[in-house]
Amino acid sequence: MNAPILNLARSPVVALVGNPNAGKTSLFNALTGSRQKVGNYPGVTVERKAGRLALPDGRVCDLIDLPGTYSLNPRSPDEAVTRDAIFGRIAGERPLDAIVAVIDATNLRNHLRFVLELQALGLPLVVALNMVDLAARDGIIIDAARLSALLGLPVVETVAVRKRGLEALGSELAASIGDAPPVLPTVMPGDLKALQKRARQLCSAVETASGAARRWSQRIDLVALHPLAGPLLLAAILFFMFQAVFSWAEAPMGWIEAGIAALQALLAQRLPDGVLLSLLNDGVLAGVGAVVVFLPQILILFAFIIALEQSGYMTRAAFLMDRLMARVGLNGRAFIPLLSSFACAIPGIMATRTIDSPRDRLTTILIAPLMTCSARLPVYAVVIGAFIPARDIGPFGLQGLVLFLLYLAGILGALVAAWALRRTVTKGAAPPFLMEMPKYQWPAARDLALGLYGRATAFLSRAGTIILASTIALWALASWPQPPANGKLPAIEYSLAGRIGAALEPIFAPIGFNKEIAIALVPGMAAREVAVSALGTVYALQGVDEEHADGLIAQLRAAWPLPTALAFLAWFVFAPQCISTLAITRRETASWRWPIFMFTYLFVAAYVAAGITYHLAVAAGL
Amino acid sequence: MPSPPASRSITTLAPGEVALIAAIDRAGLDPDTAQRLCELGFDEGVDVEILHRAPFGGDPIAVRVGNMVVALRRDMAGLIEIAA
Numbered sequence: 290m291n292a293p294i295l296n297l298a299r300s301p302v303v304a305l306v307g308n309p310n311a312g313k314t315s316l317f318n319a320l321t322g323s324r325q326k327v328g329n330y331p332g333v334t335v336e337r338k339a340g341r342l343a344l345p346d347g348r349v350c351d352l353i354d355l356p357g358t359y360s361l362n363p364r365s366p367d368e369a370v371t372r373d374a375i376f377g378r379i380a381g382e383r384p385l386d387a388i389v390a391v392i393d394a395t396n397l398r399n400h401l402r403f404v405l406e407l408q409a410l411g412l413p414l415v416v417a418l419n420m421v422d423l424a425a426r427d428g429i430i431i432d433a434a435r436l437s438a439l440l441g442l443p444v445v446e447t448v449a450v451r452k453r454g455l456e457a458l459g460s461e462l463a464a465s466i467g468d469a470p471p472v473l474p475t476v477m478p479g480d481l482k483a484l485q486k487r488a489r490q491l492c493s494a495v496e497t498a499s500g501a502a503r504r505w506s507q508r509i510d511l512v513a514l515h516p517l518a519g520p521l522l523l524a525a526i527l528f529f530m531f532q533a534v535f536s537w538a539e540a541p542m543g544w545i546e547a548g549i550a551a552l553q554a555l556l557a558q559r560l561p562d563g564v565l566l567s568l569l570n571d572g573v574l575a576g577v578g579a580v581v582v583f584l585p586q587i588l589i590l591f592a593f594i595i596a597l598e599q600s601g602y603m604t605r606a607a608f609l610m611d612r613l614m615a616r617v618g619l620n621g622r623a624f625i626p627l628l629s630s631f632a633c634a635i636p637g638i639m640a641t642r643t644i645d646s647p648r649d650r651l652t653t654i655l656i657a658p659l660m661t662c663s664a665r666l667p668v669y670a671v672v673i674g675a676f677i678p679a680r681d682i683g684p685f686g687l688q689g690l691v692l693f694l695l696y697l698a699g700i701l702g703a704l705v706a707a708w709a710l711r712r713t714v715t716k717g718a719a720p721p722f723l724m725e726m727p728k729y730q731w732p733a734a735r736d737l738a739l740g741l742y743g744r745a746t747a748f749l750s751r752a753g754t755i756i757l758a759s760t761i762a763l764w765a766l767a768s769w770p771q772p773p774a775n776g777k778l779p780a781i782e783y784s785l786a787g788r789i790g791a792a793l794e795p796i797f798a799p800i801g802f803n804k805e806i807a808i809a810l811v812p813g814m815a816a817r818e819v820a821v822s823a824l825g826t827v828y829a830l831q832g833v834d835e836e837h838a839d840g841l842i843a844q845l846r847a848a849w850p851l852p853t854a855l856a857f858l859a860w861f862v863f864a865p866q867c868i869s870t871l872a873i874t875r876r877e878t879a880s881w882r883w884p885i886f887m888f889t890y891l892f893v894a895a896y897v898a899a900g901i902t903y904h905l906a907v908a909a910g911l
Numbered sequence: 912m913p914s915p916p917a918s919r920s921i922t923t924l925a926p927g928e929v930a931l932i933a934a935i936d937r938a939g940l941d942p943d944t945a946q947r948l949c950e951l952g953f954d955e956g957v958d959v960e961i962l963h964r965a966p967f968g969g970d971p972i973a974v975r976v977g978n979m980v981v982a983l984r985r986d987m988a989g990l991i992e993i994a995a
Contacts (some may be wrong), residue, residue: 359950359951360950395978396979397978398952399952399977399978399979402950481946481949482954485949485952506980510962510963510973510980514962514963514973516965516966516969520966608963608965608971608973608982611965611970611982612965612966612967613967615984621971621982721940721941721944721983722971722982722983722987723944723951723981723982723983724981724982725979725981725982726980726982
């Protein structure tokens with residue numbers, strides 16, 4: 290009797306499916322908590338989120354959070370994944386045993402139409418009528434039992450952010466999933482307009498009160514979308530965000546710096562002077578430490594971006610920005626991927642998958658690296674800290690102001706680049722702009738925390754792998770060959786890194802870069818923030834007395850003239866070097882042509898910008 | 912040929928004015944966009960209202976359609992007609 294054992298071994302696969310803004314991800318987080326795995330679907334870079342859900346009958350199912358979609362007729366790669374997963378067409382993915390259709394109680398009409406589409410597939414289906422609390426607040430009352438009877442489907446009222454209705458959802462799922470292996474759906478749903486009509490009829494039959502929907506959202510929008518107040522509010526939010534990134538992170542960054550210095554001192558006490566101590570202190574700790582210290586800033590930035598996304602404000606920003614984006618040939622939808630690129634170009638480029646026009650998408654991908662990513666923050670922070678006095682100009686700190694200007698320069702550069710690209714390599718008709726504007730919601734602490742946790746681990750694992758490896762490689766390059774016994778020059782001049790830097794120096798000398806910068810830009814290819822750790826390593830090793838307690842900032846202040854520092858900042862506004870960005874561009878555009886193009890145009894732009902900055906600064910006598 | 916019933920586009924709606932969609936000129940749209948418009952709730956007989964016009968020239972506009980608010984550009988909104 291093998292059958293029962295086989296049945297026990299096979300855990301059912303359940304997918305959460307729903308329109309964007311139905312609260313699907315909140316429900317997924319509430320059901321799986323921190324036990325979730327985030328990866329990618331094979332071949333495409335659509336995020337795959339999976340977790341485990343224990344059913345009340347003891348079975349444990351694999352819960353998959355499929356990308357939000359309006360229908361089974363995809364308009365973007367994200368939506369195509371949802372359709373393919375439902376039809377069992379993704380290699381390596383098991384067919385679905387059941388679907389949970391997540392629908393927004395405050396937007397029943399439109400979401401019910403999608404439920405009807407899903408119902409036609411014939412898979413076991415449970416409806417999660419989500420956000421019933423917000424519906425009640427708006428005066429909308431829905432007779433869930435009647436809806437269930439009319440649909441012939443189990444309907445469970447849920448409030449994902451308050452974890453309400455989860456047990457009932459589990460019971461209904463357990464009742465829906467049989468022991469038989471799943472059957473793949475084959476039919477495609479019928480006429481859209483007919484489904485739409487039926488959804489409206491159902492809706493009026495089950496809504497016992499239909500109140501003034503979205504009253505609060507409409508009130509907020511009176512300000513947020515006001516022709517004058519709206520853009521001012523957006524500018525204020527962005528400005529506050531970047532001021533916060535600098536001032537709130539100050540204390541935790543001090544603790545991390547102190548911790549690393551203490552660790553270095555401890556190692557210096559315990560280990561004999563030699564190669565191992567140099568590797569650990571000057572290579573690993575100096576290099577990785579110089580990057581990890583920026584974790585607080587990156588977390589604050591991500592917290593703002595996630596909160597803006599969850600609150601529904603991001604689409605308002607897209608609405609406000611559409612006209613400006615249209616002027617350079619993009620649409621408001623590109624604003625969200627570009628805003629995400631402020632954290633990192635990789636999620637930003639991945640987020641372009643929601644842009645349905647291929648030309649628009651390509652343009653957005655190509656300019657995404659111009660948005661100042663958090664990896665550039667370490668570079669900016671060190672150079673600003675070293676060269677820009679910590680004075681106040683009016684109510685604002687000068688350092689924060691310079692940072693704001695650098696972000697602004699990146700944005701302007703991106704607009705100019707988009708304008709030029711749309712007239713040359715991505716020439717073509719402007720795509721239609723159509724975007725749902727969801728109601729405002731207070732960001733849920735759990736969703737914020739899980740989102741932040743994911744970003745933090747991704748950043749730290751990058752620090753632990755790419756950055757650690759390139760730091761050690763650079764340390765080795767900078768340590769060997771060792772200087773001759775009677776060498777008069779600093780040790781770095783004799784090493785391989787010194788020789789590579791010397792070879793590159795003539796290329797960078799016209800824009801005011803010295804040999805150390807040339808050296809640091811080479812490992813900086815791995816990731817932009819590595820340039821800082823590379824400078825840290827180069828200058829730490831170059832020091833005559835091995836005393837670098839003052840840190841990199843003091844060393845740079847002594848080594849660079851001001852025009853060089855400003856040119857370095859200008860270089861990093863465009864900074865072409867980031868292997869991960871080029872790799873993701875290769876993956877998203879399915880050709881080497883675009884990453885090579887991207888690298889070339891960014892390199893030229895960076896070189897020109899740094900050169901102009903340097904010579905202007907020299908001419909101004911700085 | 913009888914003269915068509917008088918109609919005007921939703922872009923002519925005054926602030927606060929609510930109307931029912933009379934027709935959508937689907938021939939002026941590519942099939943995918945027409946479908947998405949339908950999925951977002953634009954259909955004959957549904958109530959619409961213009962809520963907001965974007966800064967820098969009043970384009971795009973935010974339209975309430977049923978319980979949903981959708982942002983779209985004026986050229987597309989011009990294809991959606993209401994009874995005069």
